[in-house]
Amino acid sequence: MMPLDNRRLLRSIVKLTEKPDVRAFELALLATLTEIVSAKTIRLCKIHESAKPPSQKVVVDVRVSDEEPLGDDASLPTLLIDDAAFLECLAKEEKVVASIGLGPGVRIVHPVKAESKMVGFLVIECEADIPRDQELVSIMLGFYKNYVSLLTHTQRDKLTGLLNGTTFDDKLLKIITAQRVGKMRASDGKGLYYLAMLDIDHFKAVNDKFGHLYGDEVLLLFGRVMVDTFRDSDLLFRVGGEEFVVVLRDVDLAQAVAILDRFRLAIERYPFPQIGKLTTSIGATIISGEDLPASIIDRADKALYYGKNNGRNQLWIYENLIAEGKLKVAKDDSSVELF
Missing domain, CATH: 3.30.70.270 (Reverse transcriptase/Diguanylate cyclase domain)
Incomplete structure (x- = not known):
């Protein structure tokens, strides 16, 4: 991974703000994080809005497009209750670090927020919990919170909250x-x-x-x-x-x-x-x-x-x-x- 300087980070942010809708922005954010953070995999999972209890809500990988048929891989929707790290992160609204089975490395789950509430999780599998990397992630998620809130207002009906x-x-x-x-x-x-x-x-x-x-x-x-x-x-x-x-x-x-x-x-x-x-x-x-x-x-x-x-x-x-x-x-x- 190349050393990160302020100009490169700013260029990444400028590219992100060119995206016209929430999903395009989210995919671009994942691509940017892949470039600036040492990780094996990075996933962004969104919590589907419903009246169900928190543990029964569904989490969907943003890589699954609305325009494509549902696949049969790990990106299919999962229940919150089936992932202990998701449940802990939702309850505490803070970063959770968990082991990956019996193998080396860790699984880091960050809370993702927008419009003053948790909307999902950023899941990073990496060799270790490196403070510098996770600080960068926190900064980008703060940017996500503010920018997605703005985009959401342009895509949602103001009265019902449904898509417009x-x-x-x-x-x-x-x-x-x-x-x-x-x-x-x-x-x-x-x-x-x-x-x-x-x-x-x-x-x-x-x-x-x-x-x-x-x-x-x-x-x-x-x-x-x-x-x-x-x-x-x-x-x-x-x-x-x-x-x-x-x-x-x-x-x-x-x-x-x-x-x-x-x-x-x-x-x-x-x-x-x-x-x-x-x-x-x-x-x-x-x-x-x-x-x-x-x-x-x-x-x-x-x-x-x-x-x-x-x-x-x-x-x-x-x-x-x-x-x-x-x-x-x-x-x-x-x-x-x-x-």
């Missing part, structure tokens, strides 16, 4: 591109991505009757039910008003239906304060690498409004509607006729 519409556009395009380039494994109907549009039924009536403060509370609680109900690997967005989107990752049709209907039922059973019962209509479609983003959104939207026009509180898959003859694709493929 701008981030949705970017993520969807990346998923389509990854499918187009990698061709993925869609031929057997497995390993697919589904996009679902979720709309709160009669939301305007809620605003008109109870006021916008209660309307905002409904949106906030709806988002929380999404976080608590969908899987750790799913991408959750609020794209505007009472419209939400979820991207289901690595599923077949039956799994997509089961996951989405579980959420529909969760909303139906949720006791919204002052308001009582609300429902949601859901329309979903397959994300294909051969499509434009607008086409995918349009298909999901048509499935959504089929449900809203036929009683609400329903889940419809666009491809099923076509197969059942409930919707018909026009010859120019630019519109759909309802039957």
Whole structure:
């Protein structure tokens, strides 16, 4: 490893600030730390947000891309409870040094923070706990805390904390591109991505009757039910008003239906304060690498409004509607006729 001088460190920081989103920044941070710290391996693992008890929360390696199918290696999500060093680090919110089995070297787990809370762990496997190296790591994690907090504000919806519409556009395009380039494994109907549009039924009536403060509370609680109900690997967005989107990752049709209907039922059973019962209509479609983003959104939207026009509180898959003859694709493929 080359001796580190102040100019080199500053150049590294400048390169990091060029990254436009959180994940790109995190990957660049790992690359930078690999250059300036003596280590066998360096991993950044994020804690998935959910209402589960801390020990039951899932930790995901940031190297796992939202745009790729889940793999079968060590980077798969793990439970916090399965890693003693993670649990200790979470409880103490400070560095934990542990041995690596019976072999030489140590495993150092640093707490990673952003927006005044722990969001993950930086895991370093190295020959020894070298103070100089770990001081550099602490400095870079302090920079991470401040910079990620800024980036998060640009990627998240301010009310619900879900990913926002701008981030949705970017993520969807990346998923389509990854499918187009990698061709993925869609031929057997497995390993697919589904996009679902979720709309709160009669939301305007809620605003008109109870006021916008209660309307905002409904949106906030709806988002929380999404976080608590969908899987750790799913991408959750609020794209505007009472419209939400979820991207289901690595599923077949039956799994997509089961996951989405579980959420529909969760909303139906949720006791919204002052308001009582609300429902949601859901329309979903397959994300294909051969499509434009607008086409995918349009298909999901048509499935959504089929449900809203036929009683609400329903889940419809666009491809099923076509197969059942409930919707018909026009010859120019630019519109759909309802039957």
